[in-house]
């Protein structure tokens with residue numbers, strides 16, 4: 072029912088300079104996969120097949136990554152290196168990528184509005200690739216999609232954060248209507264220390280209904296002089312309904328060096344090594360069968 076996922080990916084990634092001087096931050100590898108591919112995997116797992124990428128100057132490698140590289144394919148054809156491309160080939164064959172360039176950096180709300188032409192008039196997901204989310208069963212987007220099926224309104228993913236970190240996030244307050252589900256009555260983008268309405272911070276996963284686009288258009292620049300999705304969502308909450316969902320799983324802030332290192336260690340131990348073991352077992356059983 073939700074087919075499209077929007078990835079705002081025009082930002083500079085200044086916290087990772089000089090690495091991000093000519094390489095998009097979304098292409099930073101976490102073990103052997105670029106950050107954005109984790110987000111795409113999560114969207115596919117949630118049933119989506121249209122990836123709408125809002126890109127900017129110097130971001131060509133994102134497009135190249137989700138495209139066939141004939142020269143490379145030719146070079147490694149018939150070798151065991153081909154195995155390393157199985158997952159990305161599968162993504163390319165089953166998923167549709169569209170791109171639009173954001174010419175000016177005017178905030179997350181503006182980036183989402185830039186994607187309007189790609190999304191059209193239907194509910195859609197938003198993934199901020201910086202926030203890498205993992206869960207052993209359903210991913211965060213899949214959890215949010217099943218919630219959307221019940222409530223049919225915009226949903227933000229939230230997580231409890233220590234009080235001294237609320238100023239880094241959009242923070243919500245609301246009434247708990249069910250386990251882990253809140254009906255939002257207030258939300259503030261990066262509140263000044265001591266003024267946060269709760270410790271429930273928005274993380275980079277959203278399901279948005281398409282009326283959000285008109286609301287963003289009517290939104291004045293807010294925190295940092297930027298057009299904030301948080302401000303547009305507050306209007307939506309006040310005139311209709313927005314839910315906040317305390318998701319199941321782990322989230323790593325790969326926009327910070329510490330979070331990126333934690334994500335790398337976690338993914339190495341829990342995803343990469345497990346996968347290597349599985350491949351070894353598969354090979355072992357195929358050799359036995361031969």
Ligand code: G1P
Nearest residue numbers: 179202239240241273274275301
């Ligand atoms: C953005 C949003 C903020 C949210 C955060 C999650 O901020 O504006 O509301 O809490 O993503 O990562 P940014 O981190 O891009 O400044």
